Amino acid sequence: KAKGPGAAKSSGFDVFLPGAKKGQVVTRFPPEPSGYLHLGHTKAAILNSYFAKEYEGRLIVRFDDTNPSKEKTEFQDAIIEDLALLGIKPDSTSHTSDYFDHIYKLAIQLIKQGDAYADDTLQEEMRAQRMDGIASARRNESIEDNLARFADMSAGSEEGRKWCLRAKMSVDDPNKALRDPVIYRCNAEVSHHRTGTTWKVYPTYDFACPVVDALEGITHALRTNEYRDRNPQYAWMLEKLKLRNVEIWDFGRLNFVYTLLSKRKLQWFVDRGIVTGWDDPRFPTVRGVRRRGMTIENMHNFILATGPSQNVINMEWDSIWAGNKRIIDPIVPRFTALETKDLVKCTISGISEVSEKVLPRHKKNAELGTKTTVFGPNCFIEQVDAASFKDNEEITLMDWGNVYVRSKKLAEDGSVASLEMEAHLDGDFKKTEKKVTWLADAPVGATPRSGRLTEVLLLDYDYLITKKKLEEDDEFEKFVTPVTQFETLAIADSNVSELAEGQSIQFERKGYFILDKAQGKDGKREFIRIPDGREATAQ
Numbered sequence: 001k002a003k004g005p006g007a008a009k010s011s012g013f014d015v016f017l018p019g020a021k022k023g024q025v026v027t028r029f030p031p032e033p034s035g036y037l038h039l040g041h042t043k044a045a046i047l048n049s050y051f052a053k054e055y056e057g058r059l060i061v062r063f064d065d066t067n068p069s070k071e072k073t074e075f076q077d078a079i080i081e082d083l084a085l086l087g088i089k090p091d092s093t094s095h096t097s098d099y100f101d102h103i104y105k106l107a108i109q110l111i112k113q114g115d116a117y118a119d120d121t122l123q124e125e126m127r128a129q130r131m132d133g134i135a136s137a138r139r140n141e142s143i144e145d146n147l148a149r150f151a152d153m154s155a156g157s158e159e160g161r162k163w164c165l166r167a168k169m170s171v172d173d174p175n176k177a178l179r180d181p182v183i184y185r186c187n188a189e190v191s192h193h194r195t196g197t198t199w200k201v202y203p204t205y206d207f208a209c210p211v212v213d214a215l216e217g218i219t220h221a222l223r224t225n226e227y228r229d230r231n232p233q234y235a236w237m238l239e240k241l242k243l244r245n246v247e248i249w250d251f252g253r254l255n256f257v258y259t260l261l262s263k264r265k266l267q268w269f270v271d272r273g274i275v276t277g278w279d280d281p282r283f284p285t286v287r288g289v290r291r292r293g294m295t296i297e298n299m300h301n302f303i304l305a306t307g308p309s310q311n312v313i314n315m316e317w318d319s320i321w322a323g324n325k326r327i328i329d330p331i332v333p334r335f336t337a338l339e340t341k342d343l344v345k346c347t348i349s350g351i352s353e354v355s356e357k358v359l360p361r362h363k364k365n366a367e368l369g370t371k372t373t374v375f376g377p378n379c380f381i382e383q384v385d386a387a388s389f390k391d392n393e394e395i396t397l398m399d400w401g402n403v404y405v406r407s408k409k410l411a412e413d414g415s416v417a418s419l420e421m422e423a424h425l426d427g428d429f430k431k432t433e434k435k436v437t438w439l440a441d442a443p444v445g446a447t448p449r450s451g452r453l454t455e456v457l458l459l460d461y462d463y464l465i466t467k468k469k470l471e472e473d474d475e476f477e478k479f480v481t482p483v484t485q486f487e488t489l490a491i492a493d494s495n496v497s498e499l500a501e502g503q504s505i506q507f508e509r510k511g512y513f514i515l516d517k518a519q520g521k522d523g524k525r526e527f528i529r530i531p532d533g534r535e536a537t538a539q
């Protein structure tokens, strides 16, 4: 691809569309309403939207609804919502089904020109013939016969259901995509989510896409380069039907390791209850990754940074999450949580009473407001920290001050049961080696704002599949990870009860989390871990 002016430097994106003129570009994003948007679709949507904007042109979102067996209004509504969430505002929205009349007439035109024929060769056999470059027995029937067969198909009659319509391109072209592709199929059993039972025949994507692109005045059709073999087929349709030319610009498909990006396969997980729905935090859907704490800004950055690549990229999750971490780190408030199973009780001599102080929610970002931190003679810290302390070591309790570790009581298993400390709050925190998180165990209502410590649930997830890169002939059903959700009970400072669902935060020294449910399991607040790109295994 040639490089040109008008590049958006900030995104590192410097590719231009061939023949594009400012003010005249029309692009389209054509999702099939057969599932929710995933990150792969996001790439196509963002690129189309980017070019439309860059060239001061127009973006059409067109629902490619030619297979009523898979499509639903529910999916269409979700796609519209998710595009809005991504900040993608189409200049208009359409449906391939809006053009069914027109497409149908063009199919008849092809038959009349001798460029299409009806075929009732059984599916298996047709596949074999196409592989071997053998002509169908129906290839040279008369135009009248073909019209009659297509009429049977259109009526959805018992006979018609056995037939399909094929473009008469080539029997044995080295490019197999050109071997008389199917352009219309009979589907008389189901009702279309928009046109109901009006139609018994539906155009295939291969036929409908070039036709509607031309009819809608699309100047540049962006598609993934796995369709490259089908580009000459696309051009053939336009030429035979004397429709205006459309420039195809292709780009590499986006894939992620350990991840399925296919609505059909994702639907399989939903149907079996392996995930809780299309917005499951383990899903690579826009909703799934959002629930996991991915920002929209990061999705845009990521797509535009990797966008124009022609390689099918198999991305590591770490790279997309690392970018997200850079965005959220300076803008999410910080709190404290300690794992419940690891709590060690400490008593601090020299502290006589419970008190509280208003502190910034983020030391380097005053805009994030304040929180109330409670101090007192009885505290909790975590086992790993407690176990590391040497006798009489001076350590720092974060946001508070130094203490000496005076005595350690061990449990039978050798773990630390409790600690006695002595306050030395003015001690120099720069001189201590250990700065630990802690929580004061204050009685309810001990201070005006303090409640009790809040019990929360921390959730983390693993990949849904066990294989890094699934091959074409791998059965994905055989690579399902048995356990993919992990729960950790923790106590957190009571400030977290002020958070709203969807708010991202940092638990100091633990990482980033997003409040998923204010009232989760047993009424507890549920936080989902936001990957930060540093873990090697978890997403």
Ligand code: ATP
Binding pocket: 029, 030, 031, 032, 033, 039, 040, 041, 043, 044, 045, 064, 222, 223, 224, 252, 253, 254, 255, 261, 262, 263, 264
């Ligand atoms: P799926 O298999 O998930 O259903 P699809 O390609 O059949 O994918 P469509 O709804 O037809 O789904 O796709 C809408 C647009 O998104 C198309 O332009 C398609 O090329 C693009 N797209 C789909 N998956 C990816 C991907 N992984 N990377 C980049 N673009 C993608």
Ligand code: MG
Binding pocket: 032
């Ligand atoms: Mg598709």
Ligand code: MG
Binding pocket: 262
């Ligand atoms: Mg697909």
